[in-house]
Every structure is written in C-alpha cells, then in structure tokens.
Amino acid sequence: MPPRASKRKSAPPNSSSVTSSDGRSEGIEALCSDLGVDYTDVRILMLAWKLKAEKQGYFTQDEWQTGLKALGVDSLSKLKKALSDLEKEVEKPSNYEDFYTYAFRYCLTEEKQKSVDIESICELLNLVLGVQFRPQIDSLIEYLKVQNDYKVINSDQWINFLRFCKEISFPDLENYDATQAWPLILDNYVEWMREKHS
Amino acid sequence: MGCENIEFDQGWGEMEKGIEKLKRILAGEKETPFTSREYMTLYTTIYNMCNQKAPHDYSEQLYDKYKETLDEYITSIVLPSLKDKHDEFMLRELVERWLNHKIMVKWLTRFFHYLDRYFIIQKSVPALNEVGTTCFLNLVYEDVHPTIQDIVLSLIDKEREGDQIDRALLKNALEIFVEMGLGQMNRYQDDFEARFLQETTNYYSRKASKWIEEDSCPDYLLKSEECLKKEVDRVSSYLHSSSETKLIKKVQHELLVLYVNQLLEKEDSGIKVLFRDDKVDDLSRTYRVYNKISQGLDLVANVFKQHVTIEGTAFVQQAEEATSNQASNTPGGHEQVLVKNILELHDNYMTYLNSCFQNHNLFQKALKEAFEVFCNKTVNGSPSAEILASFADHILRKGGSEKLSDEVIEETLEKVVKLLQYVIDKDVFAEFYRKKLARRLLFDRGTNDDHERSILSKLKQQFGAPLTSKMEGMVTDVVLAKEHQSSFQEYLRNNPDVHPGLDFTVTVLTTGFWPSYKWFDLSLPSEMVKWVKVFKGFYETKTKHRKLTWIFSLGTSHINGKFEPKPIELIVSTHQAAVLLLFNASERLSYSEIVAQLNLAHDDLIRLLHSLSCAKYKILNKEPSSKSISQSDSFKFNPNFTDKMRRIKVPLPPVDERKKVIEDVDKDRPYAIDAAIVRIMKSREVITHQQLISETIEQLSRMFKPNIKAIKKRIEDLITRDYMERDRDNSHMFRYLA
Numbered sequence: 028m029p030p031r032a033s034k035r036k037s038a039p040p041n042s043s044s045v046t047s048s049d050g051r052s053e054g055i056e057a058l059c060s061d062l063g064v065d066y067t068d069v070r071i072l073m074l075a076w077k078l079k080a081e082k083q084g085y086f087t088q089d090e091w092q093t094g095l096k097a098l099g100v101d102s103l104s105k106l107k108k109a110l111s112d113l114e115k116e117v118e119k120p121s122n123y124e125d126f127y128t129y130a131f132r133y134c135l136t137e138e139k140q141k142s143v144d145i146e147s148i149c150e151l152l153n154l155v156l157g158v159q160f161r162p163q164i165d166s167l168i169e170y171l172k173v174q175n176d177y178k179v180i181n182s183d184q185w186i187n188f189l190r191f192c193k194e195i196s197f198p199d200l201e202n203y204d205a206t207q208a209w210p211l212i213l214d215n216y217v218e219w220m221r222e223k224h225s
Numbered sequence: 226m227g228c229e230n231i232e233f234d235q236g237w238g239e240m241e242k243g244i245e246k247l248k249r250i251l252a253g254e255k256e257t258p259f260t261s262r263e264y265m266t267l268y269t270t271i272y273n274m275c276n277q278k279a280p281h282d283y284s285e286q287l288y289d290k291y292k293e294t295l296d297e298y299i300t301s302i303v304l305p306s307l308k309d310k311h312d313e314f315m316l317r318e319l320v321e322r323w324l325n326h327k328i329m330v331k332w333l334t335r336f337f338h339y340l341d342r343y344f345i346i347q348k349s350v351p352a353l354n355e356v357g358t359t360c361f362l363n364l365v366y367e368d369v370h371p372t373i374q375d376i377v378l379s380l381i382d383k384e385r386e387g388d389q390i391d392r393a394l395l396k397n398a399l400e401i402f403v404e405m406g407l408g409q410m411n412r413y414q415d416d417f418e419a420r421f422l423q424e425t426t427n428y429y430s431r432k433a434s435k436w437i438e439e440d441s442c443p444d445y446l447l448k449s450e451e452c453l454k455k456e457v458d459r460v461s462s463y464l465h466s467s468s469e470t471k472l473i474k475k476v477q478h479e480l481l482v483l484y485v486n487q488l489l490e491k492e493d494s495g496i497k498v499l500f501r502d503d504k505v506d507d508l509s510r511t512y513r514v515y516n517k518i519s520q521g522l523d524l525v526a527n528v529f530k531q532h533v534t535i536e537g538t539a540f541v542q543q544a545e546e547a548t549s550n551q552a553s554n555t556p557g558g559h560e561q562v563l564v565k566n567i568l569e570l571h572d573n574y575m576t577y578l579n580s581c582f583q584n585h586n587l588f589q590k591a592l593k594e595a596f597e598v599f600c601n602k603t604v605n606g607s608p609s610a611e612i613l614a615s616f617a618d619h620i621l622r623k624g625g626s627e628k629l630s631d632e633v634i635e636e637t638l639e640k641v642v643k644l645l646q647y648v649i650d651k652d653v654f655a656e657f658y659r660k661k662l663a664r665r666l667l668f669d670r671g672t673n674d675d676h677e678r679s680i681l682s683k684l685k686q687q688f689g690a691p692l693t694s695k696m697e698g699m700v701t702d703v704v705l706a707k708e709h710q711s712s713f714q715e716y717l718r719n720n721p722d723v724h725p726g727l728d729f730t731v732t733v734l735t736t737g738f739w740p741s742y743k744w745f746d747l748s749l750p751s752e753m754v755k756w757v758k759v760f761k762g763f764y765e766t767k768t769k770h771r772k773l774t775w776i777f778s779l780g781t782s783h784i785n786g787k788f789e790p791k792p793i794e795l796i797v798s799t800h801q802a803a804v805l806l807l808f809n810a811s812e813r814l815s816y817s818e819i820v821a822q823l824n825l826a827h828d829d830l831i832r833l834l835h836s837l838s839c840a841k842y843k844i845l846n847k848e849p850s851s852k853s854i855s856q857s858d859s860f861k862f863n864p865n866f867t868d869k870m871r872r873i874k875v876p877l878p879p880v881d882e883r884k885k886v887i888e889d890v891d892k893d894r895p896y897a898i899d900a901a902i903v904r905i906m907k908s909r910e911v912i913t914h915q916q917l918i919s920e921t922i923e924q925l926s927r928m929f930k931p932n933i934k935a936i937k938k939r940i941e942d943l944i945t946r947d948y949m950e951r952d953r954d955n956s957h958m959f960r961y962l963a
C-alpha cells in the first residue's frame with residue numbers, strides 16, 4: 028500500500044535524470060531515505076496528493092516536475108521543509124476531504140477497480156485518520172477485521188468513514204441514526220459496538 | 226313657555242310627577258297610561274333644561290338624577306321584595322322585578338332621551354340604557370347571583386332526575402345573566418355556565434360509573450343517546466345556545482369516551498357479543514353515537530380491530546393445534562378449513578362494515594390491519610402464502626372435492642384474490658401458485674381454462690402484470706401445445722416412415738414462463754429415444770434457432786403390465802416407466818445395476834423405486850422386503866400383482882418444494898429492489914434517502930415488503946456499479962447517474 032515502485036530519481040530533484048520506468052526500482056524508497064522519512068509515512072501520501080500522482084507508487088516525469096515547481100522546491104533540503112508545510116496544508120478543512128478521497132483512489136491499482144480490500148483499507152484508515160481519530164479508528168478497524176459481510180470497501184463507504192468520525196459522538200454513538208443515509212456497513216458497526224457495550 | 230329659564234328644582238318637580246306615575250303603573254296600581262301630551266311635556270322639560278345657557282344647562286345634573294332615580298327605586302322597592310324569598314319564589318320575584326326594571330328604564334329613557342343624543346356623546350359617558358342595566362347589576366345582581374345560581378342548578382338537577390320544572394322561568398332567569406354582561410357573555414359564563422358544566426360533569430360521572438356496572442352495552446348506549454338528546458333539548462329550552470357545544474362535549478366525555486373500552490369489551494354484551502348475535506341495530510347505534518364525538522370513531526375502530534384480530538388468530542391457532550394433535554389424514558386438510566374460516570370471517574365483517582359502519586375508512590383500515598396480523602402467520606411450517614396458494618389449487622382441481630358449481634368457484638376465487646391483499650409476501654404466493662399451476666396444467670386433465678384465466682386476470686387487476694405475466698404465458702403454452710399436437714399428427718401422417726409406432730404427445734413449454742425444473746440426464750429406454758428424434762425432426766420444420774430440453778420428470782406414460790391374474794394398464798410418470806421398462810430385458814436387477822442403466826441420482830432413484838415397490842401398489846418385488854430402499858436391494862417384476870381396477874395410477878409423491886420456493890423468491894428479491902430503485906432514481910434524478918426508502922417500499926408493496934437493510938445494501942451496490950452517487954454536499958441525498 029505505501030508507494031512501492033517508482034521512477035528513478037536522483038538528486039537534485041528537478042534534474043531531468045528522472046526517467047519513467049515500469050519495473051520496481053528503489054527510486055521512491057531512495058527518495059524516502061534521503062528525506063529521512065519512512066516510506067509508509069503518511070507524508071509520502073501527502074506528497075503524492077500534492078503532485079497529483081495518478082498511479083500508486085509512480086511519479087511520472089510530468090507529475091514530478093510540475094509538482095516540485097508548484098512546491099517551489101529545487102533541492103532536497105527544500106523538499107524536506109516542504110513536507111512539513113505540506114502537512115499543515117493538508118489539514119486545512121478545505122483540503123482535507125480532497126486528500127482523504129484521494130487516498131482511496133490512490134489504492135485503486137487495477138483498471139476499472141472500484142473497491143479496495145479490507146486489509147488495505149484498515150492500513151489506510153490507520154495512516155490517514157489514525158492520528159486525529161485514534162479511538163474511533165482503532166474500534167472501526169477491529170470491526171472491519173472480524174465482520175464477514177464485506178470483503179471490499181467502495182468509495183462511498185470510504186467517504187462516510189470520515190463523516191462518521193467527524194459527526195458521531197464517540198464512544199456513546201448517541202446521535203447515530205440507522206434510518207438515515209449512512210451506509211449499511213456503518214449501521215452494522217454501530218450495532219456491533221452497542222452489543223459489545225451493553 | 227318663552228325664553229325664561231326653568232329652574233332646576235322646578236323642572237325636576239315636573240319630572241318627579243311623571244316618575245311617580247310610572248312607579249304606580251309598575252306597582253300595578255290603578256293608573257291611566259301615559260298620554261301623548263304627558264309624554265311630550267316630560268320630554269320637552271328635559272329638552273329645555275338641557276338647552277339653557279350656562280349656568281342653567283342642567284344636563285349633567287339630570288343625568289345624575291336619572292341614575293339616582295333608578296338607584297332609589299331599586300333600593301326602596303326591589304331589594305326588599307327579594308329579601309325573604311327562597312328557591313323558586315325568589316327566582317320568580319327576581320324575574321318579575323327585572324322585567325319591571327326594564328320597563329322603567331324604557332320609559333325613563335324616553336323621557337330623558339335628549340341626554341342620549343348629545344350629552345352622553347359629548348362627555349363619553351354610558352348611554353341611558355346601559356346606566357339602567359348597570360344600576361340593576363350593581364345593586365341587585367351582584368348581591369343575589371350566587372344564590373340564583375344555586376337555585377337554577379338545583380332545578381336543573383331536579384329535572385335531570387325526572388321532575389318537571391318551570392322551564393320558562395329558568396329561561397328568563399338565565400337571560401338575566403346574559404343581559405348583565407352588557408354585550409359580553411362573561412357574566413353568564415363566569416356566574417353560571419362554569420359551575421353548570423362542572424356539576425354536569427359530576428352528575429354524569431356518577432351515573433356512568435353506576436350504569437357501566439349494571440347495564441348491558443346496548444342498554445348503556447341507549448341511555449347515553451337519551452341523555453344527549455335531553456341535554457340538547459335543555460339547551461334549546463332554557464340555556465343559552467353557546468353552551469351547547471361545551472355541554473355535549475362534557476356529557477360525551479363522561480359517558481362515552483372514558484368508558485369506551487369497558488363498555489365495548491363487556492364480556493356478556495360487548496361488541497364481541499353484538500357481532501356474534503348479529504345485533505345490527507345496536508352496532509349501528511354504537512357507530513352513530515360515537516360518530517358525533519370528535520375522534521370517537523377511532524376508539525370504536527380500535528376495539529373492532531382487536532376483536533377481529535382475536536377471532537382470526539383463534540382460527541389460526543385452531544389449525545395449528547388440529548394438525549399437531551392428529552396425524553393428518555388429509556394433508557393440508559386443516560389449512561383448507563382455515564382459509565374457509567378466514568374467508569367467511571372476511572365476508573361477515575365486510576357486511577358489517579357496510580350495514581353498520583357506513584363503510585367508514587377508519588373501520589376499513591381497522592379491518593385491514595386486523596387481517597394483516599393473522600394472514601401472515603405460519604401454520605405448521607407452512608407460510609400463509611403457501612396455504613392460500615394450496616387453497617386456490619384445491620378449488621381449481623376440477624372444482625375441488627365438493628364439486629362446486631361454476632358460480633361458486635368464481636366467487637370463491639374472487640375472495641381468494643381479495644384475501645391476498647393482506648398477505649405481505651405476495652411474491653411467495655405467486656411462486657407457489659405458479660408451481661401448482663404447472664402441475665394442474667400438465668397433470669390434471671380437465672382443468673377449466675376459463676377459471677384459470679379468470680383468476681389470473683383478477684390477480685393482474687389487483688396486483689399488476691409482473692405477478693401474473695409468466696402464468697398467463699403458461700396457460701397459453703398449454704393451449705398452443707394442443708394446436709401443435711394436431712399439426713404433429715399431420716406430420717406423422719405425411720411421414721409414415723418416421724412414425725415410432727406408439728402414440729405420444731409433446732407439450733412445448735416456454736422456458737421463461739414455467740418454474741425451473743431439475744434436468745435429469747436420464748438414459749431413456751430405446752423406444753422413447755425414437756420419439757425424441759421424431760419430434761425433434763418435426764419441431765425443426767416449424768422453427769429453427771430453438772433448443773429443446775426434455776423434462777421427462779413431467780411426463781406421463783401408460784404402460785401395459787402383463788400380470789398373471791389380468792393385464793392392467795399402469796399410468797406412471799415417464800421416470801417410473803423408464804424403471805419398469807428395464808425389467809423387459811432383465812428379470813432381476815440390483816439397485817446398482819439400475820443406477821448404472823438409468824444414470825439417475827440416488828435421491829431421485831430411491832423415490833422412484835419406493836413408489837413402485839414399497840407403496841400402495843407393489844409392481845416390483847423388493848429383496849429384502851423392508852419398508853425402505855437401500856442401495857444393496859434387488860428388484861424383480863411382480864407377476865402376481867393385481868387390483869380390482871383395470872387401469873391404475875401409480876402415484877409418485879412430489880418432492881417438498883417449500884424450501885426451494887422460498888429460496889428462489891429470496892434470490893429474486895434483490896433484483897426487484899434494484900429495479901425499483903433505478904426506476905425511482907431515473908424519474909426523480911435527485912432524491913433524499915428517506916424518500917427513496919419510502920418510495921421503494923411503496924413500489925414493491927404489491928409484491929413484498931423489503932426491509933430497510935436490504936434496500937440499503939442494494940443502494941450500496943448500485944453506487945458501486947455507478948448507477949447512482951451520493952451528493953457531495955448533502956450526504957443524505959442521492960443522484961442518478963445516467
């Protein structure tokens with residue numbers, strides 16, 4: 028799930044030595060180690076969002092160059108700084124939902140793929156929402172792993188996870204109303220939670 | 226006259242003469258009535274005194290004197306007359322005194338009229354008439370009204386208890402209350418009506434609690450009706466009309482609203498008994514009486530609903546117990562009785578609905594809700610939808626065992642369709658009905674086409690084409706098959722060389738219409754193989770591009786059994802025939818040999834062999850001769866078999882289809898929900914979640930009732946398949962994606 032294969036990248040970042048390659052190379056991992064950031068770090072995902080990367084694990088030449096220009100970055104140290112600014116930028120309410128939706132799309136690796144498997148969703152939830160909504164996410168992930176109704180999650184369910192965390196009081200879930208338009212999987216989750224705590 | 230000013234005392238002296246005369250007249254003393262001249266003099270005196278120049282303009286003093294006159298009269302004459310009177314006498318005296326007072330005011334007002342024209346307006350003081358009433362109000366009324374109220378109330382109470390009272394007197398007395406309000410009703414309301422209503426409430430509360438214990442329901446209703454009539458009469462006789470609504474409401478509340486359940490649920494005379502004993506009048510009275518009470522009918526309809534529910538549920542219980550108590554001799558016999566009972570119940574109560582309850586929609590609703598309760602119960606594992614389908618099947622099989630007339634059959638089928646509206650799982654009914662229809666069409670010779678089509682068109686009318694389109698196709702198939710058969714015969718005549726030598730008919734079924742049947746890879750006896758080839762040849766002359774799949778399990782064969790005692794014609798299913806024909810080649814066959822030759826699955830073969838060797842007719846002998854088939858058994862043709870008939874039908878009991886029907890219906894429901902959602906989304910384009918749910922349920926209500934979770938799941942699926950999406954800004958709205 029974290030960005031895997033990548034383009035070859037060499038310092039300085041805007042050099043045209045970035046070429047597109049199909050095979051696995053250590054490009055992004057090398058980038059990560061250069062930046063001092065683990066490649067499972069959410070900031071790499073944020074970078075992908077900022078660069079508007081189409082495919083998971085790949086930065087095309089265009090994306091790379093255009094993106095870095097937008098960041099105003101032309102050196103590794105500047106990229107490091109840009110990353111921390113990026114976090115603040117993503118957290119802005121106007122951007123956050125966009126980033127959140129992007130994160131899901133980023134996992135759709137196959138052509139015409141509409142849903143993501145539960146395992147990956149759990150990891151993604153942890154990565155993207157874990158810090159801000161720790162208790163909700165831990166509980167939700169626990170449920171997703173034990174339930175059998177769904178093997179994959181679609182984008183509508185994904186977007187509603189965020190809504191759930193933002194709108195529903197936790198852990199009492201007092202204001203959750205199953206007759207409203209919440210997806211069935213969340214109805215089931217709430218039922219499970221209520222049973223557990225009764 | 227002239228321009229000389231009149232002194233006050235002088236002028237007043239003149240007036241006093243007139244006033245004294247008036248008093249004498251009122252006292253009943255011998256006096257001539259006022260002449261025109263006398264009147265003119267008095268009027269002119271006032272006029273002059275008011276038109277003199279100041280300080281001789283005596284308007285104000287005259288106004289005061291007017292009031293003084295009245296006050297003095299009241300104090301000296303009226304009050305003493307009331308002093309020592311009681312009860313009715315006091316009332317009479319008061320009424321008389323008030324009448325007198327009004328006459329006095331009338332005359333005085335005439336004399337002093339000039340003041341009314343200018344003075345009162347200039348000084349914004351009350352008119353003479355009003356002053357007149359106010360004097361009486363302050364000096365008399367304020368003092369006596371509590372006493373008067375007591376007297377009036379006790380008279381009313383007397384009358385309620387049956388005594389005669391002087392109604393005119395009461396009317397006059399109460400009018401005083403009204404008039405004391407000077408145009409408003411407040412004195413009447415505060416000084417009389419409030420307590421009157423309270424005492425009325427108490428009175429009827431007492432009566433009600435007594436009567437409810439002692440009287441039967443019809444008697445109580447009669448009494449209540451009477452009381453209400455009397456109270457209305459009371460209003461028109463002496464109460465003020467504004468009291469009517471409030472009064473009636475109170476009486477209705479005490480007598481009828483508070484006790485409605487106790488009344489109608491009376492063990493020996495309540496609604497249950499009224500229905501039992503067909504007391505149409507009493508039931509109509511109940512309706513009539515409660516119809517006048519706001520939301521009164523709700524109360525009655527509720528009791529009605531409970532009553533019907535209890536009766537219907539009792540029938541269901543009966544059927545459950547009957548079946549579990551005895552071993553069923555007629556399978557489904559008790560269920561037949563149940564449907565009959567429920568139909569009768571329905572007829573009964575529909576009649577009452579019309580004759581007693583004016584077909585009021587509250588009662589229609591109550592009836593519907595009651596039936597929905599017990600028409601959806603499962604009896605001994607059989608869902609109500611199945612029971613109803615079996616009942617219809619029973620009737621359609623050559624008129625049922627009672628050989629009913631055509632008319633009765635039509636009527637009964639119509640009622641069955643009506644009853645179906647209360648069954649929630651109509652699609653389950655349709656599937657059971659379809660399966661049974663198939664068996665009737667294929668195996669039941671002499672099915673009445675007219676009845677079949679008639680019930681289908683009734684079903685279509687009530688519940689729409691989706692329910693019946695396949696079944697109509699089935700009936701058509703069978704009709705067409707008969708036509709095809711004659712052209713097949715012709716084909717055989719024209720091609721004598723392909724004639725297989727034996728008669729056979731083929732019924733071609735259109736796959737989509739008929740229930741799905743299990744296909745067996747049966748190894749046919751050679752004779753039959755020929756037939757298949759011949760028909761295929763014929764069919765290809767009629768249409769290309771169609772595939773024939775042979776369902777031998779639905780076929781019937783007539784086989785001649787050459788038994789020693791006498792030959793007997795056996796009517797068997799084609800599968801059974803296939804088994805029997807094996808014994809033409811071998812005298813004895815083991816189970817495994819049969820399996821190998823026929824290529825059937827064990828379950829199916831066991832059923833077949835059982836029907837031929839362990840059931841009523843033992844065509845084959847089984848070794849060992851136990852009651853059930855095991856895979857190590859062997860079979861032999863039974864040459865000694867015989868029966869008194871020359872032709873017998875060897876039955877093959879059908880496999881229990883209930884589980885499969887319910888499974889099939891459950892499988893189809895998600896598709897129906899999908900279709901409904903897409904239809905709604907397409908026409909609305911944008912819709913809220915709540916509305917989508919309710920419209921989906923509404924659309925599907927003719928077939929079944931989807932639960933919300935099922936609908937949500939389909940919505941999810943349709944979102945994944947890009948038929949619709951959730952609105953970005955409004956999370957409870959959905960949008961159609963073309």
